[in-house]
Amino acid sequence: MAGEVMSARAAAVALLDAVLGEGALLAQLLTASHGPLVALPPQERARAQRLALAVLRHVEQADRLLDPHLRKKPPLTVRNILRLALVERVVDGAAAHGVVNAAVDLARHGNRTGHLTGLVNAVLRKVVDLPAPFAALPPQRLPLWLRKPLVGQYGRDVVSAIEAVQARPAPLDLTVKDAVEIEGAELLPSGSLRLSGHAQVSQLPGYDAGAWWVQDAAAALAVRLLAPQAGEAVADLCAAPGGKTLQLAAAGAVVTAVDISEPRLARLRENLARTRLSATVIAADVLHWQPDALFDAVLLDAPCSATGTIRRHPDLPFVKDGSELPDLVALQAQMIDRALVLLRPGGRLVYCTCSLLPEEGEAQLAAALARHPGLVVQPVALPFVPPEWAGAGGGLRLRPDYWADRGGMDGFFMVCLQKPL
């Protein structure tokens, strides 16, 4: 916004322009040294991020209401200003006059949008007072490249249930190392603590003492499947930013954490320091890394389409088109083969991906079993896991619509395999 100190709303519109116009990933924009949030104080930054996320969860519904009042296609920034105002009004319950005035102001001060303040005002006045306008519309649908295979795999009803969970802000899950009381937190059956609503992570009790770390409840189950024992040598491949490394270290394992990304490993080191846990941290490509000795256990949290994390990353459906999938599937298979080379005979490998696509989960398991005769799938021995979470061929198939009434969980496939003796 030219010549103005940027507001949270203006920053939210800039984020939306970058995601929806340039295909930028929100996670990269939020940490970029020249990104739209750099000039904002922390609270305004968090608000801008929250607003952008809310719009990305409701683009389809907002456009359904706005389109009948737009005779010509407006510039993307104007459309995003309109979407933001409508979503703030409908989802956050903001006052109608407040969101209309703010939207007109954003248009007035925006680049090449100043001549469209009249349009913004007129369109918004037609939609801001509609009663519960999103309630009559279905939740935002996944893009076709993803929806089609998911309907084929899980059926239409499940996909609709997943979309309903994705329309709501994801709760904050914590994996706890040291007992801590956090007001309003729910203890999940798996042991994670769950907080709903806006929480400033660094202000929560136990943050400075490193009593816990942020980790989705489903993500925390991969290490539970591996069941690391104190003193075991465990390699955490593709480790950063380190949620699983921390779990392994907290269980007393002797952990070697490997990742190819130095910036992400910097976050892993910060997490180790805050939680007073230790691991050997190595920046390397796991396909070429040569350790001195074999490991008792390996955790492989392979790079994937991340289609199980859309409730936390609603920008993904707008930025990705599935074209990376064949390369990812090939890389995952190479990584599984490499992980087995690094494992001692009789050792355990947990393979997991935060993907909903069977190519990156069930099919990857079937192909690994075919390539490696003697590899054995370990049964899932977690008492809180209901039978319907079983994956085809073994392991766990976790879906965002599980625990939907509690806020859902990230989608994951995970399996524990034993290497033959």
Ligand SMILES: C[S@@+](CC[C@H](N)C(=O)[O-])C[C@H]1O[C@@H](n2cnc3c(N)ncnc32)[C@H](O)[C@@H]1O
């Ligand atoms: C799903 S994320 C890992 C999340 C992490 N395990 C956790 O729990 O916080 C996948 C990671 O794989 C890393 N990665 C991708 N290709 C790699 C490679 N060839 N060698 C090592 N790490 C790689 C990425 O940098 C990324 O941090």
